Amino acid sequence: MSTTTLPPTKKTEPVSAPKGGISDRARSERKLGWMLAGPAFVVMLAVTAYPILQAIYESLFSYRLTDPDNRAFTGLTNYAVILSDGLWWQSILVTLFITVVTVAVELVLGFGLAMVMAKALSSIRPVVRAAILIPYAVITVVSAFAWQFAFDINTGFVNSWFAWLPGVATDTDWFGEKWLSLLVICLAEIWKTTPFISLLLLAGLAQVPEVLQEAAQVDGATWWQRLWKVTIPNMKAAIMVALLFRSLDAFRVFDSIFIMTGGANGTESVSFLAYRQTIARLEIGLGSAVSVLLFIVVVLIAAAFIKGFKVDLSQARGE
Amino acid sequence: MSKRVRGKAPGPAPSRSGSPTRARSRRSLGSAAALLVAASTLAACGGDSGGASTLTWYINPDSGGQVEIASRCTDAAGGAYTIETAQLPRESAQQREQLIRRLAAEDSSIDIISLDPPYIPEFAEAGFLAPVPEDVAERVTEDVVQSAIDGATWNDQLVAVPFWANTQLLWYKKSVAEAAGLDMEQPVTWEQLVQAAEDQDTQIAAQGIRAEALTVWLNALIESAGGSIIEETADDPQDIQLGLESDAAEQAGEVMRAVSAVGGPAFTTAGEDANVTDFEEGDAGFMVNWPFVWGRALSAVEAGTLEASVPEDYGWALYPRVVEDEPSAPPYGGINLGIGAFSENVDGAFEAAECIVSEENQAYYFTTNGNPASKASVYDDPEVIEVFPQAPVIRESLELAAPRPLTVYYSEVSGALQRVYHPATAIDPASTGQAASELISAVLRGEQLL
Numbered sequence: 069m070s071t072t073t074l075p076p077t078k079k080t081e082p083v084s085a086p087k088g089g090i091s092d093r094a095r096s097e098r099k100l101g102w103m104l105a106g107p108a109f110v111v112m113l114a115v116t117a118y119p120i121l122q123a124i125y126e127s128l129f130s131y132r133l134t135d136p137d138n139r140a141f142t143g144l145t146n147y148a149v150i151l152s153d154g155l156w157w158q159s160i161l162v163t164l165f166i167t168v169v170t171v172a173v174e175l176v177l178g179f180g181l182a183m184v185m186a187k188a189l190s191s192i193r194p195v196v197r198a199a200i201l202i203p204y205a206v207i208t209v210v211s212a213f214a215w216q217f218a219f220d221i222n223t224g225f226v227n228s229w230f231a232w233l234p235g236v237a238t239d240t241d242w243f244g245e246k247w248l249s250l251l252v253i254c255l256a257e258i259w260k261t262t263p264f265i266s267l268l269l270l271a272g273l274a275q276v277p278e279v280l281q282e283a284a285q286v287d288g289a290t291w292w293q294r295l296w297k298v299t300i301p302n303m304k305a306a307i308m309v310a311l312l313f314r315s316l317d318a319f320r321v322f323d324s325i326f327i328m329t330g331g332a333n334g335t336e337s338v339s340f341l342a343y344r345q346t347i348a349r350l351e352i353g354l355g356s357a358v359s360v361l362l363f364i365v366v367v368l369i370a371a372a373f374i375k376g377f378k379v380d381l382s383q384a385r386g387e
Numbered sequence: 388m389s390k391r392v393r394g395k396a397p398g399p400a401p402s403r404s405g406s407p408t409r410a411r412s413r414r415s416l417g418s419a420a421a422l423l424v425a426a427s428t429l430a431a432c433g434g435d436s437g438g439a440s441t442l443t444w445y446i447n448p449d450s451g452g453q454v455e456i457a458s459r460c461t462d463a464a465g466g467a468y469t470i471e472t473a474q475l476p477r478e479s480a481q482q483r484e485q486l487i488r489r490l491a492a493e494d495s496s497i498d499i500i501s502l503d504p505p506y507i508p509e510f511a512e513a514g515f516l517a518p519v520p521e522d523v524a525e526r527v528t529e530d531v532v533q534s535a536i537d538g539a540t541w542n543d544q545l546v547a548v549p550f551w552a553n554t555q556l557l558w559y560k561k562s563v564a565e566a567a568g569l570d571m572e573q574p575v576t577w578e579q580l581v582q583a584a585e586d587q588d589t590q591i592a593a594q595g596i597r598a599e600a601l602t603v604w605l606n607a608l609i610e611s612a613g614g615s616i617i618e619e620t621a622d623d624p625q626d627i628q629l630g631l632e633s634d635a636a637e638q639a640g641e642v643m644r645a646v647s648a649v650g651g652p653a654f655t656t657a658g659e660d661a662n663v664t665d666f667e668e669g670d671a672g673f674m675v676n677w678p679f680v681w682g683r684a685l686s687a688v689e690a691g692t693l694e695a696s697v698p699e700d701y702g703w704a705l706y707p708r709v710v711e712d713e714p715s716a717p718p719y720g721g722i723n724l725g726i727g728a729f730s731e732n733v734d735g736a737f738e739a740a741e742c743i744v745s746e747e748n749q750a751y752y753f754t755t756n757g758n759p760a761s762k763a764s765v766y767d768d769p770e771v772i773e774v775f776p777q778a779p780v781i782r783e784s785l786e787l788a789a790p791r792p793l794t795v796y797y798s799e800v801s802g803a804l805q806r807v808y809h810p811a812t813a814i815d816p817a818s819t820g821q822a823a824s825e826l827i828s829a830v831l832r833g834e835q836l837l
Contacts, residue, residue: 231541
């Protein structure tokens with residue numbers, strides 16, 4: 069299939085640009101870049117790298133918070149315990165399920181909303197944008213409670229409003245069964261974070277050069293062809309960023325599960341498992357090991373995305 | 388904030404009113420605002436440098452009773468100390484999580500703690516509770532019901548001050564019991580209740596949710612059948628002897644499964660509050676629950692959200708039996724007061740705790756917040772009986788009540804039980820106990836996740 073994109077390097081390069089080597093200007097820009105990013109980099113090291121290293125260190129110990137005297141080095145035992153436990157693999161599957169379902173639905177919905185925001189009449193555009201963004205402004209715990217109350221068998225309205233749907237009855241207990249619980253959890257997540265994805269896609273949409281659209285239109289391309297051959301290929305980087313951020317976010321899902329089911333009926337996510345070992349059981353070693361494994365999975369996902377999309381983010385700068 | 392921050396809070400930055408550009412003055416305004424925020428937060432943390440004379444009481448959420456008692460005791464102290472309250476999360480497991488993290492960091496701002504009894508051994512063993520002086524121990528156990536003393540004891544030492552003692556009763560609709568032909572003057576069994584619920588096409592409301600409440604129910608059933616979840620506790624978690632494969636545990640499993648069949652459509656997600664709603668709305672004719680049920684119904688009538696005829700139909704009796712000729716062992720709950728080991732004023736905190744648990748305050752707390760007293764004499768107070776006609780039954784129930792397993796590893800034991808015994812509809816009495824036993828042992832050995 070042929071797509072119409074401008075090669076990113078060609079977008080800004082002046083014809084007379086000198087080839088090869090770093091110019092003085094580039095060097096001073098790089099220096100300025102480090103000076104601007106430096107403080108943030110130091111803060112990141114302090115608040116991110118340090119805890120990660122500490123978690124890796126703690127994960128090698130058998131250490132209970134209330135019993136510090138019996139702290140003992142156990143090497144990789146904690147990892148062996150986790151990886152040989154069915155609960156870990158079940159949590160991985162549940163987390164993957166939530167991630168894939170919510171991100172896929174959000175991408176489609178978010179793209180639609182981004183189009184609406186981009187094309188809306190300029191007079192109502194601010195209103196549309198605000199309305200679409202409201203769910204994202206709601207705190208996750210609050211949204212989880214709202215969805216729980218809505219589906220609750222005693223206080224909820226869903227059962228009586230939607231009883232005409234097949235499979236829904238006035239006495240359907242949404243949180244009493246694994247797949248129904250996961251359905252509500254996914255719905256809550258989708259409602260809450262679709263605005264985020266649509267916002268990122270809107271930024272990508274704005275980057276698609278209008279000239280390409282016009283050229284395609286002159287050539288007689290239909291709306292659908294322009295979408296698939298012009299718009300989407302030109303916003304590949306934005307789509308990747310949106311998907312990557314959301315997938316990493318979705319993989320760490322915790323709040324909705326904690327509020328709605330408390331992990332009952334096999335709805336525990338990996339983050340929930342880490343919470344239970346570290347905070348409830350106070351087994352700092354075992355919990356740290358779960359967190360480290362979660363971190364590794366997240367890194368793998370990020371690497372897979374960047375490889376799979378073959379997008380170099382620095383290209384966006386036109387270097 | 389784990390430790391009190393003392394020291395001068397920085398003031399707002401001098402404003403650069405003479406700056407030539409707009410952008411810069413906006414920036415300086417921004418940083419001044421940021422500093423102001425920082426200053427006010429610091430001030431909030433460092434607030435009372437009054438030091439020893441201010442005691443902080445970490446309370447579980449209630450209907451305002453503990454705040455009132457704190458102010459009464461502050462007045463009674465005549466300036467010796469001031470009690471401030473700080474509210475903990477709603478769920479007892481989350482209260483424990485917060486307190487343990489703070490105490491593990493040796494938080495000196497924790498003077499008095501409202502503690503849920505099952506967690507007391509863990510706190511005591513970790514050295515988070517200041518030892519109770521002998522004379523105090525003698526005074527605060529005088530005339531106190533036995534289950535409340537047991538719940539405040541670890542390794543034969545009183546480690547907390549008994550405050551209020553809770554127990555579950557069997558609540559029933561008089562009309563339903565009458566129609567079913569149950570003689571509620573006599574002790575009833577779970578089997579009879581299930582039969583009656585089936586006959587009358589009604590539900591039994593019990594706590595089938597995967598939460599601490601499920602452990603409470605399971606423990607009461609096993610104890611009522613003459614068994615125990617932990618038959619012998621030990622310092623080394625691997626030596627703990629479990630009683631989950633006993634006949635008593637099997638009987639308990641049978642009761643849970645039978646009740647879950649008549650527990651209504653949301654049985655496996657119903658906690659205490661959902662139970663009351665079912666009972667008030669008439670879906671359930673029987674319910675096991677704490678005495679707050681009564682206060683809640685009366686205030687709902689007052690607020691006009693519940694017909695007055697509903698609580699008039701309420702009946703109450705001792706917790707149902709598992710074995711016909713054995714008295715039941717109802718759940719024991721409530722709150723005991725621990726004194727933080729890192730408190731800067733342990734003596735003052737014990738003095739304050741003695742004031743908090745005085746007979747007068749317990750009677751006040753019982754009648755206004757519906758939380759039953761641990762002192763037996765309160766139950767003879769005519770004012771209490773007028774507000775709580777259940778008082779004599781509650782007292783009787785407290786004498787029979789059995790605590791949940793006393794162990795340092797309670798959180799693990801309870802968490803594992805909840806995982807295996809939930810949902811109650813899927814319990815196989817013959818094998819569930821063994822599965823729970825294996826899981827608890829593996830978790831205590833650190834060989835399995837929870």
